[in-house]
Amino acid sequence: MFEKLLVANRGEIAVRIMQACEELGVGTVAVYSDADRDAGHVRYADEAYNVGPAAASQSYLNQEAILEAADRAGADAIHPGYGFLAENADFARAVEQAEGITWVGPSSEAMQALGEKTTARKLMQAADVPVVPGTTDPVTSADEVRELGEEYGYPLAIKAEGGGGGRGMKIVRSAEEAGDALSSAKREGKAYFDNESVYVEKYLEAPRHVEVQILADEHGTVLHLGERDCSLQRRHQKIVEEAPSPALDDDLREEIGEAARRGVREAGYTNAGTVEFLVEDGDFYFMEVNTRIQVEHPVTEEVTGVDVVREQLRVAAGEELPISQEDVEIEGHALEFRINAENPADGFAPTPGPLARYDPPGGFGVRIDDALRQGDEIGGDYDSMIAKLIVRAPTRERCLERSARALKAFEVAGVETTIPFHRLMLTDETFRAGEHTTKYLDEEVDDDELREAVERWGSPDVETAADGTATTNEVSVEVDGRRYEVVVEDGLPRAAAGADPANAGGTTGGNGAASNAGGATQVAAGDAVTAEMQGTVLSVNVSPGEDLSGGEVVCVIEAMKMENDVIAPAGGTVAEVPVAEGDAVDMGDPLVVLE
Numbered sequence: 001m002f003e004k005l006l007v008a009n010r011g012e013i014a015v016r017i018m019q020a021c022e023e024l025g026v027g028t029v030a031v032y033s034d035a036d037r038d039a040g041h042v043r044y045a046d047e048a049y050n051v052g053p054a055a056a057s058q059s060y061l062n063q064e065a066i067l068e069a070a071d072r073a074g075a076d077a078i079h080p081g082y083g084f085l086a087e088n089a090d091f092a093r094a095v096e097q098a099e100g101i102t103w104v105g106p107s108s109e110a111m112q113a114l115g116e117k118t119t120a121r122k123l124m125q126a127a128d129v130p131v132v133p134g135t136t137d138p139v140t141s142a143d144e145v146r147e148l149g150e151e152y153g154y155p156l157a158i159k160a161e162g163g164g165g166g167r168g169m170k171i172v173r174s175a176e177e178a179g180d181a182l183s184s185a186k187r188e189g190k191a192y193f194d195n196e197s198v199y200v201e202k203y204l205e206a207p208r209h210v211e212v213q214i215l216a217d218e219h220g221t222v223l224h225l226g227e228r229d230c231s232l233q234r235r236h237q238k239i240v241e242e243a244p245s246p247a248l249d250d251d252l253r254e255e256i257g258e259a260a261r262r263g264v265r266e267a268g269y270t271n272a273g274t275v276e277f278l279v280e281d282g283d284f285y286f287m288e289v290n291t292r293i294q295v296e297h298p299v300t301e302e303v304t305g306v307d308v309v310r311e312q313l314r315v316a317a318g319e320e321l322p323i324s325q326e327d328v329e330i331e332g333h334a335l336e337f338r339i340n341a342e343n344p345a346d347g348f349a350p351t352p353g354p355l356a357r358y359d360p361p362g363g364f365g366v367r368i369d370d371a372l373r374q375g376d377e378i379g380g381d382y383d384s385m386i387a388k389l390i391v392r393a394p395t396r397e398r399c400l401e402r403s404a405r406a407l408k409a410f411e412v413a414g415v416e417t418t419i420p421f422h423r424l425m426l427t428d429e430t431f432r433a434g435e436h437t438t439k440y441l442d443e444e445v446d447d448d449e450l451r452e453a454v455e456r457w458g459s460p461d462v463e464t465a466a467d468g469t470a471t472t473n474e475v476s477v478e479v480d481g482r483r484y485e486v487v488v489e490d491g492l493p494r495a496a497a498g499a500d501p502a503n504a505g506g507t508t509g510g511n512g513a514a515s516n517a518g519g520a521t522q523v524a525a526g527d528a529v530t531a532e533m534q535g536t537v538l539s540v541n542v543s544p545g546e547d548l549s550g551g552e553v554v555c556v557i558e559a560m561k562m563e564n565d566v567i568a569p570a571g572g573t574v575a576e577v578p579v580a581e582g583d584a585v586d587m588g589d590p591l592v593v594l595e
């Protein structure tokens with residue numbers, strides 16, 4: 001096994017990888033940008049190195065700086081996580097070629113072959129994996145596109161060879177659109193991937209997105225760990241994922257898993273990977289291979305019990321997978337909810353800012369993968385993920401119930417989040433029935449529903465205290481021994497919610513504070529309790545000679561139209577009561593003298 005691993009990433013996935021390292025006895029090295037000096041992944045690591053300015057292009061994507069950090073730290077392995085450099089075959093090659101450093105991932109060769117979509121389609125066809133009807137060679141003229149339209153019927157999809165994740169894809173609905181769609185797909189391919197080659201597929205109108213988790217070692221074992229369903233997406237951004245897919249029956253599950261195994265075996269693939277399929281009307285079609293650990297890997301871990309990141313590390317170190325395909329069993333159901341700092345009522349626009357409150361749920365079947373803590377800032381430099389909430393239960397139905405419980409308890413303030421969206425989905429009949437397709441969120445869930453959800457379940461208004469934590473205008477009160485939560489409208493003292501006690505009652509300037517229903521009193525530890533502000537004595541509750549144990553209401557003062565209990569700060573005997581009911585008092589006047 002490795003001695004020291006550098007994680008070329010940030011956030012929850014960097015922490016997730018370091019957790020696996022820790023369990024394997026591997027030392028951890030973080031890299032960070034100027035914006036992440038005190039980030040969670042940096043706090044977690046054994047050591048950490050600055051790799052550049054906030055902009056990802058100058059830090060987390062800076063190959064040289066990362067390799068230099070690995071060198072300085074004496075790291076013998078690099079794990080890229082997801083995003084950033086994870087699918088960059090050139091970086092993988094640079095790591096492979098660096099003396100004494102192992103790349104935790106598939107070979108750069110396999111990454112390159114599968115990154116090129118026409119090559120990937122050919123590999124899959126050779127392995128007898130169904131692909132969407134279409135071409136495996138680049139298409140160059142609009143005439144060719146129209147011929148394919150005749151052959152397969154419309155709509156068609158023109159896709160960039162270097163594409164993926166929805167970029168560089170154009171839909172052609174009729175022969176007339178062929179020319180424009182072709183040139184714009186080429187343009188996007190050139191701009192995004194520096195590759196203007198495109199190919200054509202029949203376009204499926206409303207497929208499900210189903211992907212199979214693969215693990216392969218260097219000794220010939222290729223496992224599939226079942227599938228995940230990621231059909232609930234917004235503009236190609238996954239937002240809820242689950243395992244197993246509610247769209248497959250056991251026969252199809254077996255078929256798709258075996259197809260994925262054949263495909264990656266054909267590609268000479270090792271380490272962890274995901275084979276993505278489109279599923280429509282009981283048929284499945286290969287779409288692409290993701291040559292990295294994915295955000296949604298935990299749902300697979302929860303239903304198989306296999307630690308995918310641990311196995312990535314073991315495989316990269318040349319070890320054998322500890323199980324065979326027969327040992328892989330899918331048990332129960334898992335859902336993952338991406339908790340992002342985004343406002344569902346505003347087109348899921350990012351909502352950067354400080355996390356004034358962060359209190360994630362726990363309990364049976366609830367897992368949180370995160371790297372932030374309360375008071376941390378969600379910056380605008382990287383993605384907006386705060387945490388992943390992963391919920392497991394014996395059945396999908398029970399998983400939905402448990403998820404509702406967990407999401408309700410998930411407290412975030414300071415930024416709007418996707419929590420209200422998730423709570424809405426748990427009430428959505430189509431989602432609950434597991435019948436949603438990749439079109440569902442963009443086309444069927446309307447903005448009014450989203451706005452209502454945010455109004456109902458969105459982040460509370462907060463003021464941020466100097467320590468970065470929140471104060472709100474919610475207070476709890478006890479009436480007749482029963483606890484109530486009330487909202488104090490603006491204009492009333494917020495102090496009772498915990499910031500700075502408003503000293504409206506009486507005090508001798510001592511320590512200790514107690515509040516009452518009026519929201520403001522102050523007690524003291526001196527021998528005279530004095531009025532904190534100008535007011536009128538409403539009642540006097542003690543008389544000279546009385547023994548107090550502390551905490552008793554000694555008098556009530558009306559100030560600013562509120563009744564304020566003045567409380568005995570400590571035990572003692574009442575020596576003197578210089579005021580009487582109805583007296584006007586000024587700030588600083590003695591009310592009760594104790595001995």
Ligand code: MV4
Nearest residue numbers: 132157164165166201202203204209233236438
């Ligand atoms: C498709 C398709 C329908 N037919 N290809 C979108 C992301 C990219 N990786 C491929 N994508 C699609 N390719 C054919 N031939 C529909 C999509 C698609 C989609 C796929 C998975 C998840 C969400 C999606 C949302 C819109 C379109």
